[in-house]
Amino acid sequence: MCDYTQVEFRCGHVRYTVRAWCINYETTHRRCPPNVVAVEFRLGESEMCGDCKHVGEMPEWYSRITKKTARIHL
Secondary structure, X not given: OOEEEEEEEOOOOEEEEEEEOOHHXXXXXXXXXXXXXXXXXXXXXXXXXXXXXXXXXXXXXXXXXXXXXXXXXX
């Protein structure tokens, strides 16, 4: 089984990151059931998951795009 770290974010979401792929995955590239070997808590003020971080905020460069240049011409 592949070794995973369970990461719990301040927002309450949980993600799993791979610590080490097992031999079976390295040869077949088929994922096996996760084996959680560690739990990591990210509870800091800025530690939100990617889905919750900056919801509704647009990047600085977004305001520079005009409708004319944003269209895709096929």
